[in-house]
Amino acid sequence: MSLFLALLVAAAPPTTPASTLPAGTQALSADHEERWIPFEFTPGNQIRFVMSLEGRPVSAILDTGVSYSVLARRYTEANRLHVRGQAKADVIGGSVPVGWVKTRALAIGGLRREGGGLAVADLPATATGSATAVDLLVGRDLTADYALDIDYVQRRFRFLRSGRVPFTGTSSPLTIAPDRLVYVSSVVLGGAELRPMVVDTGDGSAITLSTAGWATARMPSRATTTTVSFGLAGPVVSEVAIVPQLVVGRTIARNVEVRVEASGGFSDAIGVAGRIGSGFLQNYRVLLDPTAGQMLLSANAGADQPPLRSTSGLLLGVADDRLKVLHVMRGGPAAAAGWRDGDLICRVDGAAITPAYPTSPLARWSAGTPGRSVTLRLCNGTERRLTLAHFY
Structure with a gap:
């Protein structure tokens, strides 16, 4: 558990057809393997970094739980960008209005995109847990064609060509859900396989389950309390417990914090069993390669240590x-x-x-x-x- 709170940034596809948003043309530079992107953790346990949009630096969060990358509405207003269309997207905490804006060029490390567009929505500072809001959420539409190599210890990540395996680890299945358009895998808890689980680097918590998913796991009675998280549409209160063991693919994780959403929460709304967030992923070096169908995890020192628990309440x-x-x-x-x-x-x-x-x-x-x-x-x-x- 964070000393503060966990932040949750995930979104289902907007109700406007995806064809409304131009795709653009993406490519990796010749030196992309050397183009590491340094990052810092937000107070909400997310990956915050600097990238380029239209030749200008912008702050961003790496968020595989977002279907389409999202530009902050305040940024479009400050730079007098023309926002097109009106739609709604399901997000954690409810739903938010979404528009679109055309872009000419953006770059993240060794990845560059010419043309295309970005979704537009309000990105409040509460989405990062700090006083400073970010300009952009980098989602599935920009990352899914490549392997994402995330080195949490060194606080850096990079884009690789799909199929490239830069380190050894244990493998887990990973795909892009065809309807939700986000990264998904599965977990085993209490002998029950729970799927699909959104692999969500924008979620600061460890493991989150729907009420139905938690019931399916049939865990022995455990001490629980309540916690709060913040999504794009506001706060969400959930139950929280520490489970002795959880399995992701061939990775056996111990002493894992699990949050349980109330019935009708975001997981129910988009029809998933739950989410694997950065609070879990940061215990590993992580390779996310949905095109190759795998997530690779290599445990960091202390990966199985009990999570930080509040003693103040x-x-x-x-x-x-x-x-x-x-x-x-x-x-x-x-x-x-x-x-x-x-x-x-x-x-x-x-x-x-x-x-x-x-x-x-x-x-x-x-x-x-x-x-x-x-x-x-x-x-x-x-x-x-x-x-x-x-x-x-």
Whole structure:
């Protein structure tokens, strides 16, 4: 679990026919294997990087859970781009209006596309968990013809020709769903195979299942709590538990965080069993090659270590000089102490909150050692003490 929250960015195909969006012409450069793209993690656990659109740098998230790459509406307005068409797309949290814009050229590392277009939708900053929104979600339409080599340890990725295998690992099936137009695979949990599972690098959580998928797995009774995630259409509250083992292809993963969506959630809406997100994938070096039909996973050091668990029961977002309580987890110390969504924290054990908080050692307090007592000063000047504890 993130010390803050997981962000979910996935979208089913818009209701407007795909033929509305011109495809353009894509090609890899001669030196594409050397053209690594450096990235950083957003506070929401996503891959954020810089690419080029019409010769200008733009910020982007690598998102294999998006059918068509999405340009931020605010970017089109700032650059006076003509947005065409009107449609709706199912996204996590509901649905959003979508338009289209023509493009001349874009480039990501060794990949370049001439012509074509991008979907257009609102991309709020909450979609990354930070105060700064991104300009673009890079989705299936740009990536699926190639092998994506994602090196989470070195924080870099690159495009390779399909069929290229740059490292050894365990193989899992991977295809593009013909109706949903996203990357899909399967998992085995509790002896049950669950499919299709969207392989979604834009989802900051580890494994997410529909209610039906969780019921099919028939897991023994496990301690659960609640958590919140944010999609393009708003917040989603789900159950969360830690399972001892989960299998993806030939990869046996241990101590995996699993979220369970409420009935009628996004997985139900698009007819899938759930999602494999970056919270799981980041434990491996990953090769995603749907044209070759495989996902390759090579475990990083500590891949099977228990995931970070909240011991405070507070899921927090950061905005400059304060923390905002986004969710109070059921059964946790914060719930017992009467904390509420929306409470604002300006100091932790006397230390002020700064924009650097997400990557600072101070941020570790909310998943700190059980029994530790933390003094939290709210932004209205009052102080509260919170004793950390295991609760799920």
